[in-house]
Amino acid sequence: MGQGGKGGGDGMNIGSFFTDPTNWSGPSGIPQLTAYHLYLTVLAVVIGAVIAIPVGAFIGHTGKGSFLVAGFANGFRALPELGLLILFVELIGLGVVPVTLALVVLAIPPFLAGTYSGVNNVDSAVIDAARGMGMREWSILFRVELPIAMPLILAGLRTAVLQVIATASIAAYIGTGSLGYFIFLGENTRNYTIMLGGAIVIAVLALVVEGLLVLVQRLVVSPGLRSVRQRRRVVRSSSVTPSTMDVETAGGTSSS
Amino acid sequence: MIEFQAVTKQYDDGTTAVRSLDLRVQDGQITVFVGPSGCGKTTSLRMINRMIDASSGRILIDGKDIRESDPPLLRRGIGYVIQQAGLFPHRTVLDNVATVPVLTGTPRREARKRAAELLELVGLPTGAAKRYPAQLSGGQQQRVGVARALAADPPVLLMDEPFSAVDPIVREGLQEELLRLQAELAKTIVFVTHDIDEAIKLGDKVAVFRQGGILAQYDEPSVLLANPADDFVSSFIGRDRGYRALGFLTASGLNLGAVPCVRFGGTAAAAKSQLEDGWAVAVDENNRPLGWLSAARLSTVGDETEVTDGLLISGGSLYHVNPGQDTTSGSLRAALDSALSSPSSHGIAVDGSGAVVGCVRAEDVLAALSAARDAGKVPS
Amino acid sequence: MSWAADHVGLILSQTGTHLFLAIVPILLGLIISIPLGWLASRYRVARAILIPLGGILYTIPSLVLLVVLPLILGTQLLDEINLIVALTIYTCALLIRSIADALASVSDNVIASANAIGYRTSGRFFAVELPLAVPVMFAGLRVAMVSNISLVSVGALVGIGGLGQLLTAGFQIYNTPEVVTAIVAIVVLALILDGLLVVIGRTLSPWAKAARAGATA
Numbered sequence: 001m002g003q004g005g006k007g008g009g010d011g012m013n014i015g016s017f018f019t020d021p022t023n024w025s026g027p028s029g030i031p032q033l034t035a036y037h038l039y040l041t042v043l044a045v046v047i048g049a050v051i052a053i054p055v056g057a058f059i060g061h062t063g064k065g066s067f068l069v070a071g072f073a074n075g076f077r078a079l080p081e082l083g084l085l086i087l088f089v090e091l092i093g094l095g096v097v098p099v100t101l102a103l104v105v106l107a108i109p110p111f112l113a114g115t116y117s118g119v120n121n122v123d124s125a126v127i128d129a130a131r132g133m134g135m136r137e138w139s140i141l142f143r144v145e146l147p148i149a150m151p152l153i154l155a156g157l158r159t160a161v162l163q164v165i166a167t168a169s170i171a172a173y174i175g176t177g178s179l180g181y182f183i184f185l186g187e188n189t190r191n192y193t194i195m196l197g198g199a200i201v202i203a204v205l206a207l208v209v210e211g212l213l214v215l216v217q218r219l220v221v222s223p224g225l226r227s228v229r230q231r232r233r234v235v236r237s238s239s240v241t242p243s244t245m246d247v248e249t250a251g252g253t254s255s256s
Numbered sequence: 257m258i259e260f261q262a263v264t265k266q267y268d269d270g271t272t273a274v275r276s277l278d279l280r281v282q283d284g285q286i287t288v289f290v291g292p293s294g295c296g297k298t299t300s301l302r303m304i305n306r307m308i309d310a311s312s313g314r315i316l317i318d319g320k321d322i323r324e325s326d327p328p329l330l331r332r333g334i335g336y337v338i339q340q341a342g343l344f345p346h347r348t349v350l351d352n353v354a355t356v357p358v359l360t361g362t363p364r365r366e367a368r369k370r371a372a373e374l375l376e377l378v379g380l381p382t383g384a385a386k387r388y389p390a391q392l393s394g395g396q397q398q399r400v401g402v403a404r405a406l407a408a409d410p411p412v413l414l415m416d417e418p419f420s421a422v423d424p425i426v427r428e429g430l431q432e433e434l435l436r437l438q439a440e441l442a443k444t445i446v447f448v449t450h451d452i453d454e455a456i457k458l459g460d461k462v463a464v465f466r467q468g469g470i471l472a473q474y475d476e477p478s479v480l481l482a483n484p485a486d487d488f489v490s491s492f493i494g495r496d497r498g499y500r501a502l503g504f505l506t507a508s509g510l511n512l513g514a515v516p517c518v519r520f521g522g523t524a525a526a527a528k529s530q531l532e533d534g535w536a537v538a539v540d541e542n543n544r545p546l547g548w549l550s551a552a553r554l555s556t557v558g559d560e561t562e563v564t565d566g567l568l569i570s571g572g573s574l575y576h577v578n579p580g581q582d583t584t585s586g587s588l589r590a591a592l593d594s595a596l597s598s599p600s601s602h603g604i605a606v607d608g609s610g611a612v613v614g615c616v617r618a619e620d621v622l623a624a625l626s627a628a629r630d631a632g633k634v635p636s
Numbered sequence: 637m638s639w640a641a642d643h644v645g646l647i648l649s650q651t652g653t654h655l656f657l658a659i660v661p662i663l664l665g666l667i668i669s670i671p672l673g674w675l676a677s678r679y680r681v682a683r684a685i686l687i688p689l690g691g692i693l694y695t696i697p698s699l700v701l702l703v704v705l706p707l708i709l710g711t712q713l714l715d716e717i718n719l720i721v722a723l724t725i726y727t728c729a730l731l732i733r734s735i736a737d738a739l740a741s742v743s744d745n746v747i748a749s750a751n752a753i754g755y756r757t758s759g760r761f762f763a764v765e766l767p768l769a770v771p772v773m774f775a776g777l778r779v780a781m782v783s784n785i786s787l788v789s790v791g792a793l794v795g796i797g798g799l800g801q802l803l804t805a806g807f808q809i810y811n812t813p814e815v816v817t818a819i820v821a822i823v824v825l826a827l828i829l830d831g832l833l834v835v836i837g838r839t840l841s842p843w844a845k846a847a848r849a850g851a852t853a
Contacts, residue, residue, distance in 0.1 A: 074830050077786065080790075082790055083815060128342055133332065134359060166697035
């Protein structure tokens with residue numbers, strides 16, 4: 001693979017990447033690639049959410065099948081992104097389907113873990129009171145458990161988005177028109193500047209999207225849930241807004 | 257009226273939680289289920305609103321078998337208060353209280369208005385309505401829980417150890433609150449507790465359960481104290497049974513003696529001249545008692561010394577002649593305790609405004625007890 | 637899967653490299669994170685800086701780090717150092733937070749009694765707080781370990797060794813059995829190491845097992 005040029009001139013060169021107009025127009029310009037990158041992300045995250053949130057909510061509410069979450073959570077985390085991409089491309093062919101399939105598979109575990117632990121951690125006294133008041137099971141799930149589980153579900157969302165953005169970058173290796181394009185172009189032409197430029201754009205995208213999601217989290221979650229205290233967990237949580245790392249450790253470790 | 261007919265609850269692993277329970281809960285009264293853990297009191301309570309279904313037997317509410325009702329609909333007509341309150345953390349206090357009315361179709365605005373009234377009724381400040389449960393103290397959360405249970409104006413209220421998780425001072429306040437509410441609302445309340453004193457204080461009738469789900473005794477508290485059905489009940493009730501039974505006898509016929517009252521701030525010499533048997537009560541300008549003055553203490557200071565805090569000996573409990581709602585403070589027990597706990601062995605009797613009206617001696621209380629026995633007022 | 641049977645040697649050697657690249661960051665991460673996690677648990681300022689910083693770094697995709705680090709470290713693109721540093725950064729982001737939470741969760745009562753016994757701060761840390769923090773710490777450690785094993789494979793995209801190279805090779809010559817073998821090997825590796833960490837964690841905190849047994853009894 002390429003050596004990647006080094007030296008003091010790179011600081012100057014990186015500017016040239018961003019001022020070069022060819023990088024901003026056409027099918028392999030930054031706007032186009034960003035749009036496609038985001039399109040893939042939204043698609044995979046939405047499909048993943050539609051599949052995983054109901055399952056996680058059901059398992060969390062009824063308690064049936066919790067082995068699914070505990071047992072598979074770690075297994076899913078181990079799945080190599082690159083491996084899935086390549087496998088699906090080889091099985092299905094090139095195009096958007098195999099990539100989306102791989103992205104969905106990677107988006108499911110965070111939603112599953114976040115929703116499950118969010119619903120499961122709802123104080124049993126609250127559910128007992130809800131039932132005792134005469135709420136039906138559906139009502140309890142939608143009006144009580146899911147709203148209370150929101151912080152963790154949104155944390156799952158953030159993790160899923162992160163994972164998908166990262167994998168979508170890698171997908172350029174197999175030819176997908178995402179922002180990873182620059183990295184692999186630069187690698188193949190031994191042009192480190194382009195690689196660096198592409199890397200920076202991806203980093204900015206990831207940070208901006210995550211930042212927006214944090215805002216969404218603050219806006220959507222009920223103020224009454226701000227000081228989230230989870231059962232069996234730390235009394236003083238590191239942050240009032242659960243983050244991607246909360247989902248990582250919350251979901252798959254109930255077996256420990 | 258709630259009726260248990262040969263109700264039994266048995267679990268798959270063989271444990272019997274409730275054994276053939278026959279019991280009638282009267283309307284408009286507080287009925288307390290009390291007993292040690294594992295006696296089936298909570299299980300019995302939860303069978304009333306079908307949170308648990310009986311294995312055999314029937315439960316009737318106003319003559320109708322509850323099994324004929326759809327559980328959620330049944331529960332919307334029954335208030336339910338639990339130990340940890342179980343408030344919805346994601347809703348404001350106001351919306352928490354408005355939950356059941358909204359559930360049964362009341363428009364939200366109207367439900368919220370009613371909720372606000374209820375919050376006032378249970379003694380919460382108006383600012384609490386907009387807050388979230390996490391911002392309230394344990395005692396406040398319990399009050400919200402009670403308000404929430406009352407929101408749809410259910411005739412029946414089920415309370416499962418609602419005050420057990422708060423500290424004793426808060427608990428006493430909540431108990432007083434409940435008695436005050438009940439005096440206003442006259443609901444049919446079934447109250448579960450493991451604390452016999454709470455049962456005796458709150459219950460119009462008390463059902464004592466034994467381990468294994470067996471009803472040991474079901475009587476008014478005064479009868480319970482006077483005539484425990486067996487050794488279990490008597491040991492569960494605990495010590496000082498006779499003394500506690502005095503709490504149910506009014507002391508209204510008791511003769512009060514006179515007691516010298518000395519104004520606070522006067523001179524020691526003036527105080528000394530008013531002592532009777534070496535004792536006098538120091539009072540403020542409204543004649544409220546502040547403490548005792550003794551000959552022994554007064555003799556240690558000069559005649560011109562002002563009577564201040566340092567000279568006072570703190571008094572015992574007070575006996576209220578006009579107790580109003582809290583009948584216990586006007587009972588023979590209160591009178592006797594005031595005499596026993598007083599440093600001068602004379603209990604202080606006060607009226608509704610807290611002013612001293614006389615004193616009580618232990619021998620007078622016992623004489624009154626004897627008279628009450630003769631008149632047939634003491635359960636036996 | 638005859639491909640796998642024919643290439644055991646290759647699989648094993650790549651596994652060895654893969655393990656090395658995944659485990660070293662864990663060890664480095666622990667060494668860095670324990671003191672920093674302790675700082676974050678004790679001092680509000682430290683927490684306010686370290687935790688958000690960790691959050692931001694965790695957000696940056698691995699591929700990006702692998703491209704940017706050579707510039708910062710002065711290394712070549714395909715140097716394994718880049719991958720090790722990148723994974724160490726992720727591990728630290730996870731562990732500092734885990735450890736800070738774990739140490740903060742040691743109940744005040746326990747700390748008070750430790751002080752009353754006469755422990756100094758450092759002694760108390762090693763004898764009381766750290767051991768009690770082990771269960772929560774290991775939860776974070778497991779996450780770090782498993783994701784490291786998965787992420788090492790990304791290194792193949794910039795020429796770094798490990799089972800990821802089976803993936804890229806399997807892509808270039810369209811060899812599906814090789815790809816499947818690599819994926820299976822990675823997942824199995826992750827599960828084995830995860831299991832190992834569970835065992836180690838339980839061994840280091842026997843009281844937790846008793847608590848579990850007591851709770852279910």
